[in-house]
Amino acid sequence: xxxxxxxxxxxxxxxxxxxxxxxxxxxxxxxxxxxxxxxxxxxxxxxxxxxxxxxxxxxxxxxxxxxxxxxxxxxxxxxxxxxxxxxxxxxxxxxxxxxxxxxxxxxxxxxxxxxxxxxxxxxxxxxxxxxxxxxxxxxxxxxxxxxxxxxxxxxxxxxxxxxxxxxxxxxxxxxxxxxxxxxxxxxxxxxxxxxxxxxxxxxxxxxxxxxxxxxxxxxxxxxxxxxxxxxxxxxxxxxxxxxxxxxxxxxxx
Numbered sequence: 470x471x472x473x474x475x476x477x478x479x480x481x482x483x484x485x486x487x488x489x490x491x492x493x494x495x496x497x498x499x500x501x502x503x504x505x506x507x508x509x510x511x512x513x514x515x516x517x518x519x520x521x522x523x524x525x526x527x528x529x530x531x532x533x534x535x536x537x538x539x540x541x542x543x544x545x546x547x548x549x550x551x552x553x554x555x556x557x558x559x560x561x562x563x564x565x566x567x568x569x570x571x572x573x574x575x576x577x578x579x580x581x582x583x584x585x586x587x588x589x590x591x592x593x594x595x596x597x598x599x600x601x602x603x604x605x606x607x608x609x610x611x612x613x614x615x616x617x618x619x620x621x622x623x624x625x626x627x628x629x630x631x632x633x634x635x636x637x638x639x640x641x642x643x644x645x646x647x648x649x650x651x652x653x654x655x656x657x658x659x660x661x662x663x664x665x666x667x668x669x670x671x672x673x674x675x676x677x678x679x680x681x682x683x684x685x686x687x688x689x690x691x692x693x694x695x696x697x698x699x700x701x702x703x704x705x706x707x708x709x710x711x712x713x714x715x716x717x718x719x720x721x722x
Contacts, residue, residue, distance in 0.1 A: 532663055538670065541654050544712035545671060548613055548647060549678025551620075551705025553686050555582060558640060561623045561695050562633040569628035577630070581637040588641030589648075596649040605650040605657070610713040612646030615639045616706040624699035651675075 559578050566574035600608045619639030622632050655667040682702065690698035 544709045547712050548709040549675050550682045551702040552679050553702050554683040565628045565633050585637040585641035588638050589645035592642045592645030593649050596646040600653050605653045608646050609650040610710050612643040613706045613709040615643035617703050620699040620703040624696045
């Protein structure tokens with residue numbers, strides 16, 4: 470009888486009318502339970518949706534490794550550990566030029582840094598053409614080798630404008646080729662649906678490697694000598710040259 474009474478007071482939609490609910494305390498309690506059940510269902514659905522979203526992020530990271538990004542990422546990690554902040558290059562060049570008696574050493578060093586950026590822009594364009602023909606392996610090996618020689622110029626105890634200029638030019642050529650090769654690495658190694666995640670991983674490696682490498686080199690610079698600091702960075706670049714053999718990036722379908 471109670472079920473029939475409740476059913477008789479429901480609207481066509483299956484919900485109780487306001488009038489019937491107001492006049493029947495039992496029916497009001499039934500309606501409250503129904504509403505709480507609806508709220509729990511919506512909450513459970515939102516939690517499930519958020520769990521699926523988090524799981525998809527983790528799945529994408531696993532797919533990056535399954536797609537083969539881990540192996541060619543090794544030389545990138547080595548390179549970025551030796552990729553020092555340009556402020557260290559400017560500082561070292563200023564010291565070299567000051568010892569050589571160059572007037573306005575700091576201004577000259579900043580001018581050399583501007584030349585470094587110009588060389589990087591030009592070499593990046595040329596490196597893109599070279600990469601289309603030869604792939605990223607040789608381009609990457611060349612950029613790391615350019616840094617090795619450039620860092621040796623900064624590590625040199627022999628002062629002079631030519632030494633500092635050569636260091637900046639080689640570093641500019643190295644970074645121009647490196648950015649081209651690393652971008653191509655992701656674009657060629659991964660399918661379209663994973664390239665955004667791949668670029669994010671490479672960007673994180675670049676930022677973290679540069680931070681750690683510069684911090685350690687800075688400590689060596691101030692506690693031992695600039696020669697040791699730039700020798701440390703050059704060692705990472707040598708390892709990156711050796712690891713460039715890992716650059717196997719067949720074009721993803």
